[in-house]
Amino acid sequence: MNSRLLHDLKRLLGAEDVLHAAEDLMLYEYDGSVEMARPDCVVFPRSTADVIEIVKLAGRHKTPLVGRGAGTGLSGGALAREGGIITSFARMNRILEVDAENQRARVQPGVVNADLSLAVAHLGLHFAPDPSSQKACTIGGNVSENSGGPHTLAYGVTTNHVLALEVVLPSGEVVRMGGEAVDPPGYDLAGVFVGSEGTFGLVTEITVRLTRLPEAVKTLLAIYDSIDDATETVAEITARGITPAACEMLDGWTIRAVEEYVHAGFPLDAAAILLIEVDGLREVTESEAEAVADVCRHHHARSVRVARDAAERDLLWKGRKNAFGAAGRISSSYYTQDGVIPRTKLPATLRRIGEIGRKYGLAIGNVFHAGDGNLHPIILFDQRNEQQFRDAVRAADEIIEFCIEVGGSITGEHGVGMEKDRLMPLLFSEADLDLMKRVRGVFNPAGLLNPGKIFPTSKGCGEIYVRPQSGAPSP
Amino acid sequence: MSMAAAISAGLASIVGSRNVITDEIDLNAYRVSGIAPRAAVRPASKEEVAEIVRLAATEKLALVPMGARTKLGMNIPIGPYDLAVDLTRLDRMVAYDPDDMTLSVEPGIPLHKLAAALGAHRQFLPLTVPFTNRATVGGTIASGVDSPLRQLYGTARDFVLGMEFITGDGQTVKSGGRVVKNVSGYDLHKLMIGSMGSLGVITKVNFRTFPKPATICGFAAALDSASAAAELRRRVAGSPLRPLTTEILSPHAAELISIGVEQSCWTFLATYCGTETVLARYSGELSELAGPAKTTVMDEDTASATLDRLGEFASITLASSPAAVIAKISVVPARIGGVLDEVASALRRQGLRWAAVARGAGAIYIAVLPGAKQEEAAAGVLEELAQMSNRHNGNFAIPWLSTEWKTATPAQTTQRSDWKLMRGIKNTFDPSGIFAADPTAERK
Numbered sequence: 001m002n003s004r005l006l007h008d009l010k011r012l013l014g015a016e017d018v019l020h021a022a023e024d025l026m027l028y029e030y031d032g033s034v035e036m037a038r039p040d041c042v043v044f045p046r047s048t049a050d051v052i053e054i055v056k057l058a059g060r061h062k063t064p065l066v067g068r069g070a071g072t073g074l075s076g077g078a079l080a081r082e083g084g085i086i087t088s089f090a091r092m093n094r095i096l097e098v099d100a101e102n103q104r105a106r107v108q109p110g111v112v113n114a115d116l117s118l119a120v121a122h123l124g125l126h127f128a129p130d131p132s133s134q135k136a137c138t139i140g141g142n143v144s145e146n147s148g149g150p151h152t153l154a155y156g157v158t159t160n161h162v163l164a165l166e167v168v169l170p171s172g173e174v175v176r177m178g179g180e181a182v183d184p185p186g187y188d189l190a191g192v193f194v195g196s197e198g199t200f201g202l203v204t205e206i207t208v209r210l211t212r213l214p215e216a217v218k219t220l221l222a223i224y225d226s227i228d229d230a231t232e233t234v235a236e237i238t239a240r241g242i243t244p245a246a247c248e249m250l251d252g253w254t255i256r257a258v259e260e261y262v263h264a265g266f267p268l269d270a271a272a273i274l275l276i277e278v279d280g281l282r283e284v285t286e287s288e289a290e291a292v293a294d295v296c297r298h299h300h301a302r303s304v305r306v307a308r309d310a311a312e313r314d315l316l317w318k319g320r321k322n323a324f325g326a327a328g329r330i331s332s333s334y335y336t337q338d339g340v341i342p343r344t345k346l347p348a349t350l351r352r353i354g355e356i357g358r359k360y361g362l363a364i365g366n367v368f369h370a371g372d373g374n375l376h377p378i379i380l381f382d383q384r385n386e387q388q389f390r391d392a393v394r395a396a397d398e399i400i401e402f403c404i405e406v407g408g409s410i411t412g413e414h415g416v417g418m419e420k421d422r423l424m425p426l427l428f429s430e431a432d433l434d435l436m437k438r439v440r441g442v443f444n445p446a447g448l449l450n451p452g453k454i455f456p457t458s459k460g461c462g463e464i465y466v467r468p469q470s471g472a473p474s475p
Numbered sequence: 476m477s478m479a480a481a482i483s484a485g486l487a488s489i490v491g492s493r494n495v496i497t498d499e500i501d502l503n504a505y506r507v508s509g510i511a512p513r514a515a516v517r518p519a520s521k522e523e524v525a526e527i528v529r530l531a532a533t534e535k536l537a538l539v540p541m542g543a544r545t546k547l548g549m550n551i552p553i554g555p556y557d558l559a560v561d562l563t564r565l566d567r568m569v570a571y572d573p574d575d576m577t578l579s580v581e582p583g584i585p586l587h588k589l590a591a592a593l594g595a596h597r598q599f600l601p602l603t604v605p606f607t608n609r610a611t612v613g614g615t616i617a618s619g620v621d622s623p624l625r626q627l628y629g630t631a632r633d634f635v636l637g638m639e640f641i642t643g644d645g646q647t648v649k650s651g652g653r654v655v656k657n658v659s660g661y662d663l664h665k666l667m668i669g670s671m672g673s674l675g676v677i678t679k680v681n682f683r684t685f686p687k688p689a690t691i692c693g694f695a696a697a698l699d700s701a702s703a704a705a706e707l708r709r710r711v712a713g714s715p716l717r718p719l720t721t722e723i724l725s726p727h728a729a730e731l732i733s734i735g736v737e738q739s740c741w742t743f744l745a746t747y748c749g750t751e752t753v754l755a756r757y758s759g760e761l762s763e764l765a766g767p768a769k770t771t772v773m774d775e776d777t778a779s780a781t782l783d784r785l786g787e788f789a790s791i792t793l794a795s796s797p798a799a800v801i802a803k804i805s806v807v808p809a810r811i812g813g814v815l816d817e818v819a820s821a822l823r824r825q826g827l828r829w830a831a832v833a834r835g836a837g838a839i840y841i842a843v844l845p846g847a848k849q850e851e852a853a854a855g856v857l858e859e860l861a862q863m864s865n866r867h868n869g870n871f872a873i874p875w876l877s878t879e880w881k882t883a884t885p886a887q888t889t890q891r892s893d894w895k896l897m898r899g900i901k902n903t904f905d906p907s908g909i910f911a912a913d914p915t916a917e918r919k
Contacts, residue, residue: 102807176892183619186897186914186915188665188668189897192665242686283749344572372655416658429647436650436661
């Protein structure tokens with residue numbers, strides 16, 4: 001990297017806040033996906049003023065700039081695909097203000113998702129988006145990726161909980177979008193910014209909506225001998241007009257992997273389990289839990305159990321949220337996909353995933369947000385086996401192609417990043433992508449911010465995917 | 476052939492001459508901000524819309540897309556205006572999957588027709604908005620009008636899943652999709668919501684639908700002052716209850732909406748739904764929270780009718796005075812009481828008739844209803860309301876303004892740090908400026 005730029009960055013932030021030694025940079029060459037890319041340096045701003053100066057220096061040296069939270073992303077969004085500077089928000093991690101009465105909090109981007117909920121729990125509030133990585137991932141990252149989580153079925157994703165943003169544009173200008181009060185004038189810039197995957201600007205402050213904790217919560221575990229029975233249960237719960245707070249499904253393979261690791265009490269011989277949560281007023285929760293249990297039994301659930309207390313509920317959720325970690329114990333590498341389908345297409349899609357797994361001789365586990373049709377097939381592969389890696393990527397692509405075929409989408413909550421850029425033309429026309437690029441140009445005209453993301457970098461799709469550098473990471 | 480004739484011939488070649496309106500009297504129905512267009516055109520497909528937009532770009536015609544024209548009385552920030560694009564013939568339901576709870580419709584479909592189709596499957600869209608009997612989906616989304624139901628369901632930005640639209644260069648563009656969770660590409664459709672037709676012509680909107688509440692009941696409490704009503708709202712917001720709507724109505728607003736409480740009082744009004752046990756819990760707990768205030772529990776029919784009329788607040792107040800103007804101050808919920816108290820004293824001082832409704836989320840609508848020769852006083856009040864909004868860190872707007880008003884207080888857009896980006900968005904979607912509306916235009 002340009003030594004003048006490095007010198008200027010060190011002078012600005014202090015040498016300890018600029019990493020550029022190869023061994024330090026290795027930590028930043030991956031995220032939670034199978035992608036890799038090494039930055040030229042990593043910087044740690046402590047204030048909006050620092051970010052402004054970093055952006056200006058990057059602009060002056062025409063150097064790519066990538067924002068990064070905790071690096072838990074699953075699509076390579078926070079990787080420096082074209083090298084350059086990674087701006088880590090690890091040191092901008094303060095909760096600036098909690099306004100309990102108005103149910104708002106103003107935070108810096110590096111605040112960890114779960115930390116905010118913990119900090120406001122005594123006020124009876126929480127931050128609703130709850131990605132599986134919530135104990136590590138940051139709110140800045142959630143904003144960039146428009147993150148979801150199991151409870152987004154009833155509560156919505158990040159974009160539904162962001163009111164205002166302070167953003168540093170590549171020009172060095174600081175812009176505030178949205179507002180503390182509802183209905184700010186003009187176009188909904190905050191709305192289009194959330195989910196722009198770091199290609200519009202660097203977020204330096206976020207005003208989020210806090211949600212009242214429900215009075216009562218009931219978590220049900222339903223155990224099935226057939227996957228189809230489980231998926232039909234999901235469809236009927238919806239048909240009865242019940243919107244559970246969460247409705248998660250694990251298939252038999254995943255159940256066994258999780259159980260050996262977490263000991264959540266999942267039966268090893270089950271074909272599928274549903275983890276369904278209802279919350280709200282005590283009376284509503286009672287009747288909905290009964291109705292849900294009724295539907296489960298009607299669809300031949302072997303057993304339906306309601307968690308007795310918070311400890312049991314936490315254990316069930318631990319089982320669900322550690323599904324990916326459990327996969328890591330079995331296989332040296334795995335590839336988590338993130339397709340979306342209309343909920344009614346669940347049975348057909350799961351059958352197709354099974355066929356694809358058999359075709360390539362790959363084990364594929366399924367753990368997903370059944371209630372909103374957001375699938376997370378986990379494809380296991382051996383990173384030392386080049387052919388297997390290629391097959392895993394092909395299998396993943398075939399799954400996504402099927403999702404699109406049945407009217408779904410290529411990503412529900414992980415983002416496009418550098419993982420799925422080549423799949424975008426399957427969903428969007430040239431005109432769609434062209435307008436999106438021109439909108440990016442309004443914010444980021446020189447394209448220095450997070451280059452090589454979202455948009456296909458080469459023509460067409462289905463070309464042979466080149467394995468990134470030295471192999472996929474182990475979790 | 477004159478230029479006007481050439482243009483109408485061009486339009487006729489796209490949609491057929493029957494669907495081109497050039498008669499001056501007929502064009503009065505297409506007036507926006509008092510300006511009549513030179514022609515109106517009624518396309519029946521997105522391809523026709525795209526051709527019209529391309530023709531407009533070539534001929535440098537400024538156009539306004541519209542549906543049932545129920546909201547042309549809104550304060551639309553408009554420049555020159557040549558062509559009305561009437562989308563009422565694009566009225567198909569493209570897809571409705573009740574089991575997936577998703578919906579895709581063309582913009583011209585009337586809300587009431589849609590409600591009937593969804594109702595057959597015990598589903599609905601939480602769009603209880605003005606002119607529900609005639610308004611179209613496209614106009615509702617493009618104008619960004621809100622519903623009292625936003626308390627529980629949010630606004631359109633929370634349940635529109637995707638959109639297709641024609642940009643100023645005649646390109647057909649889509650964003651989002653028709654699944655309930657999706658982060659593929661930028662959410663461009665969020666920019667379209669409330670953009671007043673300034674960025675593109677909507678040709679399709681995808682929604683997530685919701686289970687329709689089986690039984691809706693209501694609760695009203697009569698209170699001495701706005702701040703007492705706001706205090707009750709605060710207590711309800713801090714309780715475990717999750718009402719469908721929570722609203723505060725000024726005395727005259729309660730009268731116009733026929734709540735049936737004492738007319739001299741401010742009203743706190745909540746609607747909620749659920750089983751019998753749940754409904755009993757709501758009415759019991761709300762009464763308790765209301766303390767000594769006089770309270771009324773509304774049965775199902777009254778509550779539903781009241782909810783509909785609440786949604787019609789704009790249309791009801793506009794009908795009650797020919798020179799009516801509706802201002803909007805949006806603040807954080809804790810400031811609702813303070814703002815309403817100030818609003819009440821400012822309007823009383825001017826001797827004006829007025830009505831106000833505050834949504835629990837913090838959107839406050841103030842209808843100023845001047846009598847004869849009171850226009851000047853009303854204009855003064857608008858200025859005062861704008862200042863009041865500033866003092867409370869609010870967002871000020873004048874969403875409804877009759878054409879007699881020429882003293883519109885400018886929206887705040889141009890004073891914002893993101894104004895330049897908004898300009899950039901307008902120029903990107905509409906490079907040759909053929910969409911007449913422009914919320915980012917600099918005004919004096």
